[in-house]
Every structure is written in structure tokens, then in C-alpha cells.
Amino acid sequence: MISKKEILAWLHRYREVLAENKEYLTGLDAAIGDADHGINMDRGFGAVEKKLDGVADKDIGTILKTVGMTLVTTVGGAGGPLYGTFFLKAGMTLSGKNELTAEDMVAALNSAIEGVKMRGKATTGEKTMLDALVPALEAMQKSVADGGDIHAALVAATTAAEEGMKATIPMLATKGRASYLGERSIGHQDPGATSSYLMLKTAAETIGVS
Amino acid sequence: MKKLINKPEDVVREELEGIALAHPDLVKVSYDPYYIVRADAPVKGKVGLVSGGGSGHEPLHGGYVGMGMLDAACPGEVFTSPTPDQMLEATKAVNGGAGVLHIVKNYTGDVMNFEMAAEMAQMEGIEVTSVVTNDDVAVQDSLYTAGRRGVGITVFVEKIAGAAAEEGRSLAEVTAVAKKVNDWGRSMGMALTSCVVPQAGKPTFDLGEDEMEIGIGIHGEPGRKRMKIAPADEIVEMLAEPIIHDLPYKEGDQVIAMVNGMGGTPLIELYIAYRKLHHILAGHGITVVRNLVGNYITSLEMAGMSITLMKADDELIKLWDAPVKTAALRWGV
Numbered sequence: 001m002i003s004k005k006e007i008l009a010w011l012h013r014y015r016e017v018l019a020e021n022k023e024y025l026t027g028l029d030a031a032i033g034d035a036d037h038g039i040n041m042d043r044g045f046g047a048v049e050k051k052l053d054g055v056a057d058k059d060i061g062t063i064l065k066t067v068g069m070t071l072v073t074t075v076g077g078a079g080g081p082l083y084g085t086f087f088l089k090a091g092m093t094l095s096g097k098n099e100l101t102a103e104d105m106v107a108a109l110n111s112a113i114e115g116v117k118m119r120g121k122a123t124t125g126e127k128t129m130l131d132a133l134v135p136a137l138e139a140m141q142k143s144v145a146d147g148g149d150i151h152a153a154l155v156a157a158t159t160a161a162e163e164g165m166k167a168t169i170p171m172l173a174t175k176g177r178a179s180y181l182g183e184r185s186i187g188h189q190d191p192g193a194t195s196s197y198l199m200l201k202t203a204a205e206t207i208g209v210s
Numbered sequence: 211m212k213k214l215i216n217k218p219e220d221v222v223r224e225e226l227e228g229i230a231l232a233h234p235d236l237v238k239v240s241y242d243p244y245y246i247v248r249a250d251a252p253v254k255g256k257v258g259l260v261s262g263g264g265s266g267h268e269p270l271h272g273g274y275v276g277m278g279m280l281d282a283a284c285p286g287e288v289f290t291s292p293t294p295d296q297m298l299e300a301t302k303a304v305n306g307g308a309g310v311l312h313i314v315k316n317y318t319g320d321v322m323n324f325e326m327a328a329e330m331a332q333m334e335g336i337e338v339t340s341v342v343t344n345d346d347v348a349v350q351d352s353l354y355t356a357g358r359r360g361v362g363i364t365v366f367v368e369k370i371a372g373a374a375a376e377e378g379r380s381l382a383e384v385t386a387v388a389k390k391v392n393d394w395g396r397s398m399g400m401a402l403t404s405c406v407v408p409q410a411g412k413p414t415f416d417l418g419e420d421e422m423e424i425g426i427g428i429h430g431e432p433g434r435k436r437m438k439i440a441p442a443d444e445i446v447e448m449l450a451e452p453i454i455h456d457l458p459y460k461e462g463d464q465v466i467a468m469v470n471g472m473g474g475t476p477l478i479e480l481y482i483a484y485r486k487l488h489h490i491l492a493g494h495g496i497t498v499v500r501n502l503v504g505n506y507i508t509s510l511e512m513a514g515m516s517i518t519l520m521k522a523d524d525e526l527i528k529l530w531d532a533p534v535k536t537a538a539l540r541w542g543v
Contacts, residue, residue, distance in 0.1 A: 034429060035410060036290055072326065073243070073295040076286050080293055081322035119322055172354070176318045179355040180431050 002100040002150055002207055007060050010206040011052060011067060015045040017202050018195070028191040032178040037079060037191040044075035044083070059098050064091030064108075078176055079192065081119050082129065089115030102144045102153055109137050109157075120175065127173040127185065129192035136161040136200050151208030158204045161197040168193045211406045211413075218408040222265050222285055229272055233537050236276045244292070245300040246272040247282040257375040257384045258282070258304030261313040261368060262297060263320055264289040266407070267428055270365065270507045273538030279372035280313075280536075288407050288510070289429045291319035297327030301336060309337035309381035311388060313367055315360030316344040339381055341388040343367055345397045345518065347456045348425030348433050359427050362470055362518030363395030365506050366530075369539065373532035387529070391520060396456050398449045399516030401426040402439070403474060405509045424448055428472075428509045428516075442479065446486040449517045454494055459519060461495030466530060468501065468518040473508035475515055480504065483515055491519075500530055506538070 018025075018041045025038030048070045055066045064087050072084030090112040094104060113133050117123060124134045139160035143153040166189070173185035215221055222244065229246060230239040237246050245262075252258060261271045262284030271283035281304035286292035301310045310331065314324045321342060328338040343360030371388035379387070401423045404413035414430035417423060422445070425433025440448075459465060469484040471477070484503045491498055499522055507516070522530070533542030 034289060034431075035407075035414075039409065040290065073293045076290040076293050076323070077319040078291075078322055080291075080319070081326050084326075119325075120318075174354045176356055177431065180349055180359075180427070182350075182355070184432070 006207045014202045015049045018045050031188045032185050040075045044071045047074040061091045061095035085115040085119045086112040102150050122175045126175045127168045127171040127190045129196040131168045132161040132164040132193040132196040135164040154204040158200045161200045165193040165197040221408050243296040245284045246275050247303050251304045252306040254306045256306045257308045257381050258310040260300050262292045266510045269538030274368050274536050276536035278376050278534035291323045294327035298330045301331045305336050312340040314342045316342045339385040343392050345395045362397040367391045370529045373529040394521040396453045397518040399426050400424045401514035403513040405512040442482045443486045446483050450490045463496050464499045464522045465519045466500040466522045467498045469503045470516045471505040472512040472514040474511040474513035
């Protein structure tokens with residue numbers, strides 16, 4: 001089972017990871033977007049950090065919905081609605097729960113990804129965060145179906161997300177501001193796929209680790 | 211890079227404070243969350259108009275809040291979309307019971323944030339419609355891009371839909387006229403120099419001393435091509451001809467034309483451009499019935515200009531001429 005403490009540890013650690021990678025993410029965005037992804041994510045999770053203590057005694061669903069609402073109202077750009085929707089949908093799926101099974105985790109990631117697809121009107125292969133998230137979900141589902149524990153499922157998801165992130169390098173962007181570059185978007189790693197990979201990597205480092 | 215600012219992180223707040231002090235007769239400013247609203251909002255029984263977008267395009271959008279134009283504007287950080295809570299609060303503040311129109315420039319972030327705000331407002335029982343402007347002919351409109359960017363025509367939509375709302379038209383009617391303006395409008399811009407986002411502190415893109423970018427976006431996004439600088443008349447041709455052939459504007463058409471400065475180009479140069487645009491249109495048998503020459507939708511201190519044309523019929527001309535009283539556009543009052 002995943003405890004609430006592990007969820008909070010993951011969110012606190014992801015905030016640190018984003019601060020450490022602020023320049024890196026912004027640099028990736030400068031190449032094909034508008035050079036603010038790291039700055040915006042850092043601002044958003046900085047605001048999340050301030051909210052976490054106030055909801056630490058609530059259920060996991062409420063915690064994740066609070067994260068989503070905070071991101072929606074502080075990030076701006078495209079990242080705000082996309083990451084905000086991701087956490088809102090995950091939170092709705094986990095409403096009332098104080099600990100999670102592997103199946104809960106899969107269900108939450110699945111509905112979070114469906115939310116991102118709906119909000120961004122996007123699918124895989126378009127050089128977006130979905131190119132990291134969708135393979136991660138598939139790997140997680142397979143791991144759980146094969147009897148893997150929560151940690152094994154998160155490690156499998158992280159490996160798939162990393163491959164998915166790297167696979168965005170040769171892709172042509174067809175969504176968002178990068179699409180204005182057309183062919184010139186090829187050869188650059190997508191910043192959204194990168195921040196999504198970091199989110200899963202942080203989960204694998206903080207959840208299900210004894 | 212020299213800028214007339216205090217701290218980069220205070221730019222938007224301090225601008226709002228200045229607007230509140232300069233125009234108390236026209237607008238009120240909310241600081242939590244940020245929005246600028248008409249001083250007499252909500253106007254009972256009138257459709258409310260809300261727009262917004264990243265800061266740095268002034269006078270768009272805050273300068274267009276007032277009688278006959280916008281009811282509210284939501285400023286984001288410089289070149290970053292505002293957030294749905296701002297748009298929701300602005301929507302509630304201007305809802306006079308006849309519904310609210312959101313005017314959105316076609317940028318992925320703006321579109322998604324306004325969509326979330328519209329969903330939230332509808333959950334609170336406010337009827338909301340949206341018009342997404344997409345007039346920039348420099349971008350191919352295809353399945354492989356986010357679509358054409360919304361630029362200069364946004365000023366026209368805000369003016370004309372604002373006049374229609376002021377007349378007492380319904381939400382459906384105001385939305386329809388806003389769509390008509392967007393459908394009949396086309397724009398293209400160019401840059402002589404880059405802009406500098408205060409938080410970044412360095413030029414958004416590198417442009418050689420003897421180079422220009424044709425088809426630039428209002429955040430300095432790349433355009434159609436980079437080339438050696440040319441005389442003003444040739445630059446105007448490079449913008450005007452693709453615009454004319456895109457709709458297309460035809461012999462006998464009447465248009466409202468805008469020659470817009472990007473923020474760092476003096477009016478003396480904009481009039482040189484307008485003169486050439488007028489001649490080019492005359493050569494195509496197109497008559498300019500109204501015009502704007504000046505800085506209406508800018509990119510910080512970027513030097514350059516954009517041209518916007520809108521085909522005009524009697525209805526649109528009448529709405530264009532209707533009284534407007536805002537910080538940046540004012541006539542008939």
C-alpha cells in the first residue's frame with residue numbers, strides 16, 4: 001500500500017527536483033517554445049509547497065486536488081491547465097482514500113492522462129508530455145499485471161517515461177507553440193515530457209521504498 | 211539591457227497600480243487575482259466582454275476596458291497566459307445577467323486557461339461563449355500546427371463586439387458579430403529588433419544589425435523568413451500582398467486597415483508604412499474606409515510593425531463608429 005506520508009514526500013521532493021532543474025527545463029523550452037517552463041513549474045510547485053502542510057491531514061484525493069487547483073491558478077501558460085488537470089483528475093479518482101493499492105495508482109494515472117489528452121486535445125507522437133506519460137502508464141499496468149509490487153511498477157514506469165522523453169527528440173511538434181517551428185522543432189527534447197519523466201522518477205525514489 | 215522598471219517580478223503589479231491611478235474614471239483594478247474591470251461593472255442587462263493574455267502587449271487588453279469595448283481584462287505575467295481564477299473572477303464581476311463573451315487569442319496556453327474558466331463559470335450558472343481570434347497569415351493553418359495565431363484583429367473584435375454589446379444585443383448576436391470580424395480579418399507582422407522579457411533580461415531572439423524577420427509573432431516567435439533589411443515600401447508589400455491574397459480581399463471591397471507599431475517603432479515610420487499600404491490597396495481597387503495608425507498591440511520594445519485588414523460592411527462600419535471611451539481608444543464621446 002502507498003501511504004499518505006509517501007505521497008507527501010513525493011510532492012515535497014518533486015518541488016525540490018523542479019527547483020534543481022529550473023534552468024534545464026527553461027533551456028529546453030527556449031529551443032522550441034517560449035523559455036518559461038522551468039520558471040512556471042518552479043513557481044507552481046513553490047505555491048504547492050506552501051499549501052501541503054494545510055492539507056496534510058486530509059485524504060489523498062483532497063491533497064492531489066489541492067495540488068491541481070494550486071497549479072491551475074499559479075502556473076499559467078499551457079503547463080498550468082495541463083499539470084493542473086493531471087492532478088485534479090488523479091485526485092478525483094482517489095477521493096476519500098488514505099492509502100492506495102497498486103490498482104488505485106494505475107487508475108489514478110490513467111484518469112490523469114485522460115484528463116491531459118482532453119485538455120490539450122492531444123495524443124502520443126505529437127512531442128508533448130503524453131509521450132512520456134502514456135508509455136509510463138502502459139509499463140506500470142504491465143508490471144502490476146505481472147505481479148510486480150508498487151515500487152517495481154514505478155521503476156518500470158520511470159524507465160518507459162525516460163525512453164518516451166528521449167523519443168520526443170526526433171519528433172515533429174504538432175501541438176503548442178513548438179508547432180510554429182515546423183521542421184525546426186525536430187532535434188529538441190520536449191520540456192513537458194521531461195518534467196513528466198522527472199515527476200515519475202521522483203515517485204519511484206519516494207514511493208514504495210522501504 | 212536598459213529598462214524603465216524597478217524589479218522584474220514587480221512589473222505587472224506596478225503597471226496595474228499605475229493604470230488604477232491614471233484612469234479611476236474608467237476602470238477599477240483587482241489585485242487578488244489580477245484583473246481590470248470597467249468602473250461601472252457589472253452593467254445590468256448588457257453582455258459582458260472579457261479578454262486577457264500575457265502582459266507586454268499594451269495597450270492590449272487593459273487599455274481597452276471601458277464603455278463601448280471590454281468590460282474586463284485579465285493580465286498574465288509578461289508573455290504568459292493568465293490563469294482561470296482571474297478569468298472566472300473577472301467573468302463574475304462583469305456578469306450583468308445577459309451572459310459573458312470571452313475573447314481569446316489563439317495561443318495554446320490562453321485557449322486552455324480560458325476553457326477552464328468558462329467551464330467553472332458555467333458551473334456557477336453564468337452563460338459563457340468564446341471567440342478565438344486567429345488572423346496571422348504568417349502561420350500555416352493545418353493539422354500540423356496549433357493553428358494561426360490571434361494578433362491584430364483582436365483589437366477590432368474588442369471594439370466591434372463591444373459596440374454590439376453596448377447596443378443591447380444578445381450574447382448569441384454579440385458572439386456572431388465577433389466571429390464575423392475574425393473571419394473577415396487578416397494580419398501579418400515583422401520585426402527589426404527583438405524584445406527583452408524583463409524576467410529573462412536578454413533578447414528573445416538574435417537578429418543581425420542588417421536583418422529583419424518577416425511574419426513575426428507578438429512574443430517574438432519565428433516568422434516566415436529572415437532576410438536583409440529592405441526599404442519601408444518593400445516591407446509593406448511583403449506584408450500586404452500575402453494578407454490581401456489570403457482572404458482574399460477583392461476589387462470593390464471596403465476595409466478597415468491598421469498599421470500597428472510593435473512598441474519600438476516611431477509614429478513617423480508607421481505613417482510612411484500607412485502611405486504605402488494605402489497605395490497598394492488602391493492598386494487592388496480596395497478602399498480604406500477607416501484606419502488606425504499607432505501602437506495598439508505591441509511586443510514590449512520590439513521595433514517593427516504589423517498590418518491588419520478587415521473587410522467592412524455597413525454593419526461593421528456602424529459598430530466601428532459607435533462611441534468608445536477607454537484609455538487607449540476613444541471617440542464619439
